[in-house]
Amino acid sequence: MDHLSFKTVAVNKANANKGWVVVDAADATLGRLCSQVANMLRGKHKPSFTPNSDCGDNVIVINADNLRVTGKKLTDKIYITHSGYPGGQKRINLRDKKAKDSTRIIEHAVRGMLQGNKLGAEQFRNLFVYAGTEHPHEAQQPKALSFSHL
Helix, strand or coil, rough: CCCCCCCCCCCCCCCCCCCCCEEEECEEHHHHHHHHHHHHHHHHCCCCCCCCCCCEEEEEEEEEHHCCCCHHHHHHHHCCCCCCCCEEEEEEEHHCCCCCCCCHHHHHHHHCCCCCCCCHHHHHHHEECCCCCCCCCCCHEEEEECCCCC
């Protein structure tokens, strides 16, 4: 076969081979887990990766309550929001945010690791984070994936 006959295939929404993956966040470190999840949402783990299309997998993260952080991040890491009004700045540390809703921590970290455009927003919609072990996506038959090297 001629070596020049191979064509580079550009993946688009119609021919993207998207799968479903379950990731267990129990006893995983926040940043290491989220960077791997962001790569899977973008599709960088696939040989058919195309940077300008949504070719990544749908990722389900369970056990967000058991996520761990290192060092003094529970007290020192501050999430800052602003309402847009004068004096509308709010600060909350990681411990309080985790007690309020632990799924938002993973979502916030992964969103910051994705692109800041429409494609990043579309890829972020493929992320599903749950505090416990149960999730409503059993019909999609997701594959269990563990990041044992983290």
